[in-house]
Amino acid sequence: MGVGGKFWDLLRPYATQQGFDFLRDKRVAVDLSFWIVQHETALKGFAVKPHLRLTFFRTINLFSKFGAYPVFVVDGTPSPLKSQARISRFFRCSGIDTSSLPVIKEGVSVERNKQFCEWVRECVELLKLLGIPVLKAKGEAEALCAQLNYEGYVDACITPDSDAFLFGAKCVIKGIKPNSREPFECYHMSDIEAGLGLKRKHLIAMSLLIGNDFDSGGVLGIGVEKALRIVRVFSEDEILERLQDIGKGLKFEVNGGIKSVDDGEESCPEIKRRLPHCSCCGHPGSKRTHFKSSCEHCSCDSGCIEKPVEFRCECSFCFKDRDLKEQKKTENWWIKVCDKIALWPEFPNRKIIELYLSDSFTEDGSSMSWGAPDTGMLVDFLVFNLHWDPSYVRKMLLPMLSTTYLRERPTNNTDKPLLYDQYEFHSIKCIKTRYGHQSFVVRWRKPISTSRFTHGEPEESIVWEEDLVEDEESVDLLDGLHEPQVQDANGDCFLLTDECIGLVQSAFPDETEHFLQEKKMRESKKKTVSEEAATPSRSTTPGVQKSIKDFYRSAKAASTQSTDPGMSSKASTSAEKKRRATSSSSSLPKSVRRRLLFG
The missing domain is CATH 3.40.50.1010 (5'-nuclease)
Known part of the structure; x- marks a missing residue:
């Protein structure tokens, strides 16, 4: 909560x-x-x-x-304060009066x-x-x-x-x-x-006013907005002490002064008589005065200008009057809030404050350590509890094992196989982008003769990565895992996993540099080929792809020569579209084929 x-x-x-x-x-x-x-x-x-x-x-x-x-x-063991709050919340939701509930003693808790x-x-x-x-x-x-x-x-x-x-x-x-x-x-x-x-103590004060896990009720009639307005009046160093004083019956003015509940209301200074204002334009001066001599604020010789609906006079008297009313309104609101807090029994609860400010919730955090997964025991545990196939458990553990391997390799510089002394790093296949995040697809090599994933298991148990990529928008990365892709090639078995680019670079810098250089060369070559294909060619040598303009020009000429003069215009158009669709080849760019089919 x-x-x-x-x-x-x-x-x-x-x-x-x-x-x-x-x-x-x-x-x-x-x-x-x-x-x-x-x-x-x-x-x-x-x-x-x-x-x-x-x-x-x-x-x-x-x-x-x-x-x-x-x-x-x-x-761990819940605090008696939380146990009491749980019981109160349960009875309150059930419509039972909680005022007569017994107080839970120290050391007694509700598990x-x-x-x-x-x-x-x-x-x-x-x-x-x-x-x-x-x-x-x-x-x-x-x-x-x-x-x-x-x-x-x-x-x-x-x-x-x-x-x-x-x-x-x-x-x-x-x-x-x-x-x-x-x-x-x-x-x-x-x-x-x-x-x-x-700051932190401000948030603790807000929780005391609106409720928390140890006091689910809070102060009746005070919500988040009121609590925010109250705690902002005081600094972090004094907020908790001031709440304690308000709970005892002291009322703090907004400007920081203190007055007791028994002091009564202070006599307000005598307010001067309100200056007359014109009912037409709203400016200082009566309507009759403005009729005799024009209003200096309206700047109109023909008389006063009728005031708009939300008109506010900005003269010094009206400004002070509004400020005085706002201050009086704030003071009245503050008095009502202090009265609500003072009526609440034992406010604020010092035990709740001490609990929030405590720093002894368990042993020293420096004892944390991460170890390697116990794969054998994990397989037995998950097979027994979730009825999974052992090979499926091993597949699902592979991303964690490969991450651990890549993290430890730069420091240990070991050639120890990744899993069951079977898999070793082979190469980087490609870069995958999912939800805008890039990762390396890494090949892990294993001789096919000893593979556990390809012998003795039905073929349906292998889930190929291509199937998952198509439906990646519906896969929850926290609630499920993509099974590693299995590939067989030349007597070897490869597992493909998605790995952090930084981890792979740190573990295998030479292989990563080689892959990036090859990728750069392929992209450069592809760019050169696309530029050459986009350049208009005057050559009619067979096998040379024409530009779009030359293609359309030759297609139009061929269409004009092959059209029968006796054919009707409708039949000619249909035959021309059919010929264009037939002449389109899969070797043409996608944009060209789209124009031929739907142009």
């Missing part, structure tokens, strides 16, 4: 859309509960254990496609249901087999994610809970849209401070 009300709507104007490489070589903390809950309902009944399926695919894509180093965080805890346990087991670090929070998972981000152990947090900012997060990724050029919806605390003028 996070902060109550429409808090995300307040922050949305300051969100930034980041591209594929935003998390490249960065550490990111992921709220595991968010991933489990997000699609459990949507996929329930359509997949076996969807929480395991999504965690498997999303983790591999986050690691290989986006190049991040994920660390997952799971919830999540057993089914969800089992899902979390299975996902944690899967992540450990993948070599991904998993941390358990002391309380809320988003609190630990924020602490890791605040202390510099991770570069961003992936969580939908807006109270991550209250716990100290500097960069929060609220949502991921993989089927786009800019998949990350990112919120930076620096942008929020610059745009709204709010």
Whole structure:
């Protein structure tokens, strides 16, 4: 939930859309509960254990496609404050009066249901087999994610809970849209401070006013807009103390002064008698005076100019009068707000403030480490839980294994095969562009005699890349993976995977340079051929392609010579179109063929 009300709507104007490489070589903390809950309902009944399926695919894509180093965080024992808020929210939604509910004592908490805890346990087991670090929070998972981000152990947090900012997060990724050029919806605390003028303690004060995970109600009658107006009055250093004083009954004026509730209203200074204004033009002076001597503001000799509907007099008296009324209106609004806050029992809750400002949610984040996947155990685990074929599991693990291999090669400089001592780097096939992001298609070589993917399996299990590219707009890069393409050539078996260009350049600089040079030569040669084809040629040598003008000129002459004088004009036109369509060859450019067919 996070902060109550429409808090995300307040922050949305300051969100930034980041591209594929935003998390490249960065550490990111992921709220595991968010991933489990997000699609459990949507996929329930359509997949076996969807929480395991999504965690498997999303983790591999986050690691290989986006190049991040994920660390997952799971919830610990909920705070008694949150347990009380959960119970209150449940009874309130049920229409039951919550005023008589017993207060939960310290050390007593309401755990999540057993089914969800089992899902979390299975996902944690899967992540450990993948070599991904998993941390358990002391309380809320988003609190630990924020602490890791605040202390510099991770570069961003992936969580939908807006109270991550209250716990100290500097960069929060609220949502991921993989089927786009800019998949990350990112919120930076620096942008929020610059745009709204709010800092961490300001956001904590807003959560106390409008509600949060530990106090779902907030102050009755105060929403996001009112809370924003209140906290902007004070600086970050004094906002929490001032809220505490207001809760005790003190009323702070907008200019910073203090007056007690028992002081009563101060006597307003005597207002001078209002100057007369013309009912026709609205300027100072009576209508009779303007009739005798013209209005100096209208600048019209024939009399006053009738005032428009939304006319506002700008004389000094009217300006001061409006300013005084606005100030009085603000003071009355502020008094009403302070009265609402003072009526709320035990406001603000110091335990909630201390919880948000705490920095002890788990052990030191420096203990995080990423290891190699245990492929044997992973195959057994997924075959048992998801009933997948072992060869399918190995294929789906290949992108993660190849990414790990490319990352380690520049430092280790090893020729160790990639997977099961079977695959080695062969060459770069081409450059693929998907959603505006470029990657290398890399060939991994394996002798066909020992291939597990080509013997003993039905042919239907092989999914070719060409089929996936055609439907790439509907493929979710987080929720599913493209199976590596399998190719057989001259007794060898090749697997094709999409790899980060920077990783391949770092791991195999010579091969990358050779591929780029060949690509440049092919493009140069293609450009030369197209320029020669576009140049008009006077030669009639067979095999030389004519220019468009010469082609049409010769086609028209041939048409004139072959037309029968006795043929009607309609038949002549039909025969001419048919002859043009027949004469068009696949060797002609597409634009020329289109003109011949539909010209």
